[in-house]
Amino acid sequence: MTKILITFLFSFGFSSYGQTTVIGLTCEFKTNPLVVNANPRLGWQLMSKENNTSQNAYQILVASTPEKLNTEDADLWNSSKITSDQSQLVNYAGHYLSPGNKYYWKVKIWDQDKIASDWSAVNSFRIAFDANQLQPVWIGAITKEKSNLPVGRKYHTATYKKEKKEAMINATDALARRSIMLRKSFKVSKTIEEAVVAISGLGHYELSVNGSKIGTSEFAPLWTDYDKSINYNIYELDKGTLQKGKNAIGVLLGNGMYNMIAERYSKFFVSFGPPTLFFYMKITYSDGTSEIINSDETWKYDKSPITFNSIFGGEDYDATLEQPGWDQADFNTENWKQVVIQQAPTGKLQPQTTPPITIQEEFQVKEVNEVEPNTFVFDMGQNLSGFPKIKVKGQKGQHIRLWVGEGLNEEGRISQGRSGKPYYFDYILKGNEFEEWQPKFSYYGYQYIMVEQINFKETKNSELPTLLDITSNFIYNDSGEAGTFECSNPIFNKAHELINNAIKSNFQAVLTDCPHREKLGWLEEAHLNAPGLIFNYNMQKYIPGIMQNIKDAQRENGLIPNIAPEYVIFGGDFTDSPEWGVTGIVLPWMYYQYYGDSSLLKKYYPVMKKYVDYLTSRAENNILSYGLGDWYDYGDHAAGYSKNSPIALSATSHYYFGVELLAKTAKLLNKEKDAQAYQKLSSVIKDDFNKEFFNSETKQYGTSSQFSNAVPVFMGIVEPEYKADVMQNLVEDIKNKGYRLTTGDVGNRYLFQALARNGENETMYKMNNHYDTPGYGFQIQFGLTTLTEQWDPRKGNSWNHFMMGQIEEWFYQSLAGITPDPEHPGFKHFFIQPELVGDMKYVKSSYESVYGTIVSEWEKNDNLTTYKLEIPTNTRATVRIPVNSTSKILIDGIPYKRQSRMQNNSKSFNFQLGSGKHLITTAN
Numbered sequence: 001m002t003k004i005l006i007t008f009l010f011s012f013g014f015s016s017y018g019q020t021t022v023i024g025l026t027c028e029f030k031t032n033p034l035v036v037n038a039n040p041r042l043g044w045q046l047m048s049k050e051n052n053t054s055q056n057a058y059q060i061l062v063a064s065t066p067e068k069l070n071t072e073d074a075d076l077w078n079s080s081k082i083t084s085d086q087s088q089l090v091n092y093a094g095h096y097l098s099p100g101n102k103y104y105w106k107v108k109i110w111d112q113d114k115i116a117s118d119w120s121a122v123n124s125f126r127i128a129f130d131a132n133q134l135q136p137v138w139i140g141a142i143t144k145e146k147s148n149l150p151v152g153r154k155y156h157t158a159t160y161k162k163e164k165k166e167a168m169i170n171a172t173d174a175l176a177r178r179s180i181m182l183r184k185s186f187k188v189s190k191t192i193e194e195a196v197v198a199i200s201g202l203g204h205y206e207l208s209v210n211g212s213k214i215g216t217s218e219f220a221p222l223w224t225d226y227d228k229s230i231n232y233n234i235y236e237l238d239k240g241t242l243q244k245g246k247n248a249i250g251v252l253l254g255n256g257m258y259n260m261i262a263e264r265y266s267k268f269f270v271s272f273g274p275p276t277l278f279f280y281m282k283i284t285y286s287d288g289t290s291e292i293i294n295s296d297e298t299w300k301y302d303k304s305p306i307t308f309n310s311i312f313g314g315e316d317y318d319a320t321l322e323q324p325g326w327d328q329a330d331f332n333t334e335n336w337k338q339v340v341i342q343q344a345p346t347g348k349l350q351p352q353t354t355p356p357i358t359i360q361e362e363f364q365v366k367e368v369n370e371v372e373p374n375t376f377v378f379d380m381g382q383n384l385s386g387f388p389k390i391k392v393k394g395q396k397g398q399h400i401r402l403w404v405g406e407g408l409n410e411e412g413r414i415s416q417g418r419s420g421k422p423y424y425f426d427y428i429l430k431g432n433e434f435e436e437w438q439p440k441f442s443y444y445g446y447q448y449i450m451v452e453q454i455n456f457k458e459t460k461n462s463e464l465p466t467l468l469d470i471t472s473n474f475i476y477n478d479s480g481e482a483g484t485f486e487c488s489n490p491i492f493n494k495a496h497e498l499i500n501n502a503i504k505s506n507f508q509a510v511l512t513d514c515p516h517r518e519k520l521g522w523l524e525e526a527h528l529n530a531p532g533l534i535f536n537y538n539m540q541k542y543i544p545g546i547m548q549n550i551k552d553a554q555r556e557n558g559l560i561p562n563i564a565p566e567y568v569i570f571g572g573d574f575t576d577s578p579e580w581g582v583t584g585i586v587l588p589w590m591y592y593q594y595y596g597d598s599s600l601l602k603k604y605y606p607v608m609k610k611y612v613d614y615l616t617s618r619a620e621n622n623i624l625s626y627g628l629g630d631w632y633d634y635g636d637h638a639a640g641y642s643k644n645s646p647i648a649l650s651a652t653s654h655y656y657f658g659v660e661l662l663a664k665t666a667k668l669l670n671k672e673k674d675a676q677a678y679q680k681l682s683s684v685i686k687d688d689f690n691k692e693f694f695n696s697e698t699k700q701y702g703t704s705s706q707f708s709n710a711v712p713v714f715m716g717i718v719e720p721e722y723k724a725d726v727m728q729n730l731v732e733d734i735k736n737k738g739y740r741l742t743t744g745d746v747g748n749r750y751l752f753q754a755l756a757r758n759g760e761n762e763t764m765y766k767m768n769n770h771y772d773t774p775g776y777g778f779q780i781q782f783g784l785t786t787l788t789e790q791w792d793p794r795k796g797n798s799w800n801h802f803m804m805g806q807i808e809e810w811f812y813q814s815l816a817g818i819t820p821d822p823e824h825p826g827f828k829h830f831f832i833q834p835e836l837v838g839d840m841k842y843v844k845s846s847y848e849s850v851y852g853t854i855v856s857e858w859e860k861n862d863n864l865t866t867y868k869l870e871i872p873t874n875t876r877a878t879v880r881i882p883v884n885s886t887s888k889i890l891i892d893g894i895p896y897k898r899q900s901r902m903q904n905n906s907k908s909f910n911f912q913l914g915s916g917k918h919l920i921t922t923a924n
Contacts, residue, residue, distance in 0.1 A: 020048045020055075020111045020873065022120035024852070027105075028353070029540035029595070034234040035128045035351040038097055043088040044107050044120065045852045046873035051892075051916030055874045057083045057110040062094050066104045066122050076103060081110070087874055088826065088850050089597055099130040100196070100282065126234070128351040129198055129280070134232075136200075136278040136349055139182065139295045139339040140253070147176035149259070149271035153569045176274040177261045179306035179441065181326055182251045182339060184299045188244050190285040195242055198280040200232035202345065203256020203311075204441050205277065209241050209249055211328040217356035218475050219441070222545065223257045223509035225565040226272040226345050228552035231352035242283070249293070250327025251277055254309045254441030257509075257567060264313030265420040267518055268568035276342050278349070300336040302326075309441040311519065314423045315387075317437055319430035320396060354477075354545035357508055359386070361474035368456070371412045374464060375452045380472040383447040383786040383800050385505040385515035387473055388425065389438040394465030396431030400454060404446035406516070406799040414450040418797040419516040429465055443475060445505055445515030445800045447785065476504040479542050482848040483535040485811050488841035491769055492811065495776035495787075499805035500536060502787040503529075506802055507537070510549065510565070514789070514798035520563045521549065523583040524631070525803050528749045530590045532808025535818075535847055543591050547600055550584045551607050558614030560584045560607075562628075573641075577627035578654040579746045584611050585658040589665065595850055596826020601665050612662050612678065615655045622688040624651035630707045632790065632803075633744035634774045639790055644742050645707040649693050653711045656685045660715075686717050694718075699725035706733055707747035710754040727758050739766040741774055749806040756814045756835075764810060765837040776807065816845030816856040817880075832856050832869060832913075833880040851875045855917075867920040871913055880910045881922060888923045 024045035028036045046055060059081050061074035068075055077094020087109070097103060103126070108119045197214070199207055200221055207214045214235050221231035253275035255261060262269045279295040302323070308316040325331045366381030388402055402425040405414040416423060423444055427437050455466040485496050506512040510521030511533075526533075526546055533539055546564070553564035560581035562574060569575060585608045588600035601608075618624060629642025629650040637643045642650060659682040666674035693701045693708070699722055702708030709730040712718045718726050730751075734741070743751045755764040771777035774791035782793050787805055790796030813819045817834030820827055827849040834843065834856060842859040852872030859866050871877050883889065889896045889909060896911075 019115065020046050020053055020109065020117045022107055022109055022117050023047050025105075025107065025120055025123040027123070027125040029850070030353075032124050033353075034126050034236060035353060036125050038099070038127055040092050040097075040125055040127075041089045042092060042105065042107070043090065043850065046087065046109065047852070048111075048873050048915070051918070052112075052914030053873045054112045054915065055085045055087055055109045056112055056114055057081050058087065058090075058107055059109075060090065060105060060107045062092065062103055062105040064101075064103060066124075069104055069106055069122050085874060097127045099127050100133055102126040102194075126196075131349065134198060134278075134280050134349065135294075136280070136344065137295050138276045138278050138342045138344050139297070139299055140274055140276045140342045141178075141180045141301050141337070141340065142173055142175040142274050143340055144273040144343050147173055147274045149176055149273065150269050151271070153268075153270050153567060176259070177255070179252065179254050179304040179309050180275060180301050181304045181323075182253065182277055182299050182301045183327060183331070183333065183336070184249045184279075184293065185329055186247055186249075186293055188242055188247055188283070190244075190287060190289070192239075192242055193284045193286045195237040195281060195283045197235040197237065198232050198351075199235070199251070200230055200278045200349065201251055201253050202226065202230070202272070202276050203258030204254045206252040206440055207235070207250070208327045209237065210243065210247055211250075211325065212241065214241075215356070216358045216478075218359060219256065219357045219443070219509065221352050222354055222356070223565060224347065224549065225552040225567075226258055226347045228347050229548060230345055230347040230349050232278065232349055233352050233356075246329035248327055248329040248331065249279070249281070251279065252304055252306075252440065253277060254306065256311055256441065257565075260312070260567070261310055263308070264310060264422050264424075266310065266312045267420070267520070270567050272345060273342065276345070297339065297341060299339045300333050301339050302336045306441065308426075309439075311442055312420065312423070313442070314425050314444070315439040315442040316426035317439070318428040319435060319437070320428060322430060354542055355479045356477075357475055358478045359473045360476050360478070360504070362389075363472040363474065365470060369412055370456075371450075374454060374461065375413075375450065376454065376456050376467070377408065377412055377414065378449045378451070378470055380447055380449065381785070382472070382474070383445065383501065383505070383784070384472060384474040385443055385445050385508065385800070386475045387439040387443050388449055389436065389471045389473055390427065390467060391434060391436050391469040392427070392429060392465055392467055393434055393459075394429045394431070396429060398429045398465040400427045400429070400465050400467065401425070401452060402427075403450040403452075404444050405448055405450075406446055408448060414448055418799070419445060419514070423516070434468070438473065443515065445798070446472075474504070476507040477542060479507070480538045481536060482538045483812060484844070484846045485816065486845070487811075487815060487843045489769065489838070491771070491777045491780060492815075494780045495768075495807060496811060498776065498779060498784060498787045499532070499802060499808055501785055502800055502802035502805065503533065503536065505786060505800045511546070513803065514800055516800070517798060520567070521546075521565065522563050522580065523550070523560070524562075524580045524746060527583040527586040527590065528746065529802060529805055529808070530587060531594075531813065532805060532811075534590070534594045535808065535812040538848070540595055540597075540850070543587060544600060547584070547588060547604050547607075551604060554584070554607055554610065557617075558610040560611050573626060573628050578615060578624055578651045578658075579627060579629070579631075581611055581615075582654045582658045584608060585661050589661045593820050593822060593825050594827070596828060598668060602669060605665060605669060605671075608658075608662050608665060609674070612658050615658065616681070619652075619655065622652070622685045623648055623692055624655050627651040628746075630743060630747040631745040633707065633747060634742050634791055639744075639796065642707070642744065642746075644703065644705040645747070646693070646702045649702040649708055650711070650746065652685065652689050652692070653715055653717065656682060656689060656717060657715050659685060689717055690719065694722070696722075698729075700729050701726065704729065704733070705742060706730060706751050707743045709733070710743070710747065710751040713754040713758065714750040727754070727760070730754065731760055731763055734763055734767055739763070739770070740772070741767055745803045748804060749809065752806055752810050756810055761814055761835040761837045764814070765840075768807060769838060812845060812847065815840075815843050818845065818847050818854055818856050821878075826850055827854065827872075827875060829876050829878070830854070831878050831880065834858050834867070836860065836865070836882055846870075849875075863924040865922045869913065869918045869920065871915045871918070873915040875915060877913050878910060879913055879920070880908050881920065882907060883909045883922055884924060886924055890921045892918055892920075
């Protein structure tokens with residue numbers, strides 16, 4: 001029976017018995033942001049007890065104080081009543097907003113019956129400081145000129161590394177590698193209205209005021225290419241943080257990616273300079289006056305108890321060197337030294353709008369083994385990115401070393417061979433009864449911790465320190481989670497868990513490939529996994545940071561390198577591969593699709609265009625023949641460069657993909673000349689691609705591999721008359737291989753989505769519902785807690801990679817059916833079209849869109865299928881559910897009788913739903 005899609009407008013009577021409430025106010029997608037640009041965009045969500053509620057009009061008030069809003073005195077902007085259903089990305093259109101100042105706003109709406117809501121709660125936003133206000137002065141312990149730090153970013157061979165390491169250790173002044181403490185004391189004589197801090201400590205800093213840590217960030221500010229951009233952070237100090245009389249500011253500095261030193265394990269050697277600090281604090285008093293405290297020559301410094309710190313090598317702490325009260329007002333700085341004014345980093349100072357890295361979870365010991373006398377290995381139960389926290393007691397000067405790693409060797413000891421060695425944490429006791437410590441400037445990917453020469457719990461040997469307790473801190477970006485997914489299939493549930501633990505582990509300042517060996521932002525992961533990332537996490541403020549790093553990394557000739565920030569230049573295909581560089585085009589387009597925000601397309605259009613023009617310059621007859629291809633494709637061969645599929649097919653298809661999206665972007669931005677030119681170019685590339693790679697007799701592409709056929713289908717390169725044959729060949733290959741895939745890092749998404757979008761979800765289900773390699777089930781059976789770099793963990797290096805996690809898109813968009821509408825970006829209108837596959841009994845999923853929570857749940861019981869759906873207020877959805885000719889359909893308790901023969905013969909049923917909670921049942 002031919003599948004016929006019937007679109008039926010199912011309307012309900014509108015009701016306004018319950019008033020609509022305005023909630024979820026945001027400015028630039030953040031709640032009460034501490035820093036936004038001068039032209040902010042406002043948004044809000046709506047909540048109603050009634051179904052089918054929408055917005056007819058809105059009114060916004062913006063004021064300089066919350067008190068003014070209480071009397072509706074909008075001294076900055078009163079939008080008046082504006083007839084519009086827009087409730088996201090509303091442009092501020094009021095008076096000038098002064099840099100550094102805080103403003104307050106509220107909104108009310110009128111619903112479809114023109115009934116007004118109450119005013120929302122008052123929210124706020126602060127405009128970023130400008131350079132004239134900050135006038136940054138950078139201070140530290142030693143100047144760059146005297147530090148003898150290395151320059152250059154070329155990849156270093158093993159021989160070069162050895163020579164460079166020895167040269168650095170011998171030539172570099174110790175102050176250039178050492179963590180330092182800086183402090184400034186000052187007096188306050190008036191009542192404080194507010195105090196706002198802008199700070200950038202490079203590589204990383206920890207800020208305290210009067211002995212109390214400010215903020216919850218770890219590893220702040222986030223990494224950038226410091227030659228191009230430098231983040232600073234904003235803090236509003238709580239009332240009572242500063243006090244009348246003496247006060248003190250304390251800043252601890254560490255190396256981070258800013259100052260990569262050549263000791264222990266290191267992926268590369270590069271330094272932008274010795275640790276350095278910029279600080280600015282504006283104190284506003286209740287009498288209207290203000291005072292500025294900034295970084296200058298009056299600050300003092302001393303060496304901190306952190307005697308070694310390296311992002312790649314670990315951290316050492318000597319508690320005997322602590323100076324209690326060093327960051328408090330009455331501390332004696334007689335033995336401290338005056339800071340030096342340092343050469344400012346060359347990058348542009350900019351406010352960090354990306355959420356910070358914080359400690360998100362803590363894990364207790366799951367199992368402990370004494371592998372030899374006084375040497376203990378702790379299984380923390382979860383592979384993660386982070387660092388341990390210890391509680392110890394012992395004699396002054398006793399030493400504890402913590403080795404961390406993903407796996408164990410045959411003797412049950414820590415093994416770091418696959419993840420970068422040596423890496424460890426050292427702690428020297430000060431001799432108090434109880435001491436607690438955790439690192440501040442280094443993290444690693446690990447599940448196990450080994451501690452040698454200790455007592456555990458009980459002091460049996462007084463010559464050894466006693467470890468009383470140990471935990472693992474899991475750190476990742478504080479963007480927040482956006483989605484939930486659960487189903488009746490145990491493999492899919494566990495795969496979802498493994499993938500997300502790997503995502504979190506690599507959800508750092510950049511989307512790292514692994515949290516130990518490299519910690520680099522390989523770009524292909526960002527676009528190939530973007531749908532899954534967006535469904536699971538609030539990426540609204542994270543993706544713009546990726547795009548800024550891409551802009552900073554782009555070369556003058558237009559090349560977007562494979563990693564950003566580009567701290568090290570690997571050269572060749574590891575610097576220039578189209579599947580990686582095209583992220584600069586695909587990612588802002590996806591951002592527009594999922595969030596309805598075209599700002600990244602506007603801002604980075606020159607980057608996108610410049611990259612396409614670069615690819616064009618490298619093409620011969622519109623064919624590109626270089627790159628990594630389908631990296632880590634699966635087979636008997638060693639993982640690495642694409643072996644199953646032609647490199648040129650991969651590179652050229654991504655060239656086409658980039659040009660096609662650039663043409664769409666140009667059209668969206670009303671750049672008609674560019675739109676026509678790039679649309680013409682995409683057509684030419686498509687024609688030449690088909691001439692080069694398509695066999696019209698076999699109806700196969702390239703080597704007839706799964707990648708070769710799936711990519712042209714996904715990207716729309718296949719001519720319509722051949723698409724069914726190409727799909728059939730693709731599916732036959734999967735079947736002939738026992739429903740196993742052969743694609744890799746690049747090809748997985750295209751294979752998964754070529755199947756999902758072309759009626760082959762049953763094939764997709766069979767291909768992933770097993771416990772063999774290649775597949776998620778084998779990793780589950782292997783006992784892992786994160787996704788690994790290779791399908792067979794025994795063959796790969798990292799056990800904490802998310803690059804193979806593209807199935808998340810299928811979980812949300814196919815099994816749950818939550819799908820954005822390209823014609824209405826941002827989920828203003830969207831589709832819910834769940835796929836009921838295999839022997840699955842239920843799916844439960846939700847996604848927090850910018851308009852509110854979308855829920856899609858279904859459950860099969862014998863001949864009855866129940867769908868529970870939730871559509872956010874002020875949005876609508878087109879729902880498609882599978883039916884047969886005898887199905888009885890109830891929508892919110894109302895029977896629906898199909899009238900025509902066409903409707904009776906259809907295998908699916910489409911209808912429109914307005915906002916609210918809906919219950920649909922079908923009975924056969």
